[in-house]
Amino acid sequence: MSLLVVEGLTKTFGGLRAVSNVSFAVEPGAIVGLIGPNGAGKTTTFSLMSGFQRPTAGDVFFMDERITGLSPDAICLRGLTRTFQIMQSFPKLTTLQNVMIGAYARHTTVTAARRHAMDIMSRLAMVERAQELARNLTLADLKRLEIAKALATSPRVLLLDEVVSGLTPTEVDELVVLIRSIRDDGVTIVMIEHVMQAVMALSDMIVVLHHGEKIFEGVPQDAVKDPRVVEAYLGEELLLA
């Protein structure tokens, strides 16, 4: 069975159907891109999968276990962690301390957590920033910190919410390399992304949401050809290209 299965996921806010009957499966070792125009329900889907919101209907299965309605911390300890589109760091703590908080998910002692955090930070080329307060970091470093914290919890599946958006092209390229290397280390990745350069380069599979509904699922090459996707999301810009 697939590592992560989303089945008929639905979330309504009053009369608004933010996510409507969305289903997809994520295979181990894959990078899945979750795309769609603004307000399509991508981040809500992440919140439902990671336990921050309770679905109105539908289920999430992780490693053959139903995790619907579990709290985010319980889901994290099972091996599924998310990052936030609006970066959620601990601003008054140093970068190292930020990453250590994630490491405590797997390590009980401070020494072990610190060692693990330093390993993660050296992999992400953040060691020089270790003693810097999180609130003093640049946007690019904050995005990296967001990934570092989540990675420190040693996840099986990592949900990345727009970690590339807002970066310069060079920074995007660096992050693409980094995300691929994380996958190569055995972490399955689901990523919400607007930057098509990154999505196309990374994704093995793409799920497209529009008005809360899934309108496409398949390989990236087919996504750009699909008329519904083009109409809903990619727009004329891509048609011209």
Place this chain on the structure above:
Amino acid sequence: MSVRALLTALVAGVVLLGLPRFLGEHHMHVIIQILLFAYLSLCWNILGGFAGQLSFGHALFMAAGAYTSTLLLLHAGISPWIGMIAGGVIAAALGLFIGYLSFRYGIKGTYFALVTLAFTEIARIVALNTPAIGGALGLYIPIQTDDFWHLKFIQKSHYYYVALAFLLVALAVNAWLERSAFGHRLVAIRENEDAAQALGINLLRYKLQATALSAFLTALGGTLFAHYVTFIDPHTLLNMNMALELTIYAIIGGVGTLWGPVLGALFLVPLAEGVRAAFGQSYAGIHLVIYGAVLIGVILFAPDGFIGVLRSIRELRPRRAPAAQSSEARS
């Protein structure tokens, strides 16, 4: 550096142990109050500072310790040393009850402060109207002789040593929080609940643990307070001033830091005592006005408290030092 720290500790130790020899009764009284309130404020700091849950319920926890040990002593002749443990357990249970009600439903910040304040008020009214625990008249602790086992001393200096020992315990607990995984988790919750939860931290569990620990230690201080002043009643223990004072010492000194609450008590207790001595006859409660003024000043000009000010002074120093060294090297 560690040699210097050791020397500092040694000097401080000698001064603190020898202090009672050089001071009169009144000064001893002020100093015991400083130690006691520094202790209580450090206990508050566990929940209010490290875990960031603003509590006005600590007057209640303190009263739980004071009442439990006093009642056990009066009715069953049980030593306050045992009574304070019983009081601590009751305070922790109260804390878990209030905490569960609040944290289970995501109540935090000012709302949590209001919930805890409401429980303190409820406790005050219940205590006022329960004759079995002294009602509005309160309870007197009979003065016997010098008796360590009954926490009764003729000389103030003995209370001083007990209070000093308490303070060291609270400092040790706070220092442990600064260095331990448990403390780091609490700080993570204070700084960003969503991020903490996403990283596997069970908010409810750690907030409740912090509440229980904080309430338990606060109750021990309540017992010591009761035996020091030998009289407890709802007006002194369960009023809003007490709830606010413990909070204010920590905020003015530096919330969530090891020495902040101590600095706060060290500054404010003598200030209040002095103001009370000078104006107490004509303007009752004037010390609260002063507290308010200091609090406003601190929030405006030093949001991280006295500790924050000291830190920024220290941070300025090393920048000058390397410059001085390099210029020396050149010459």
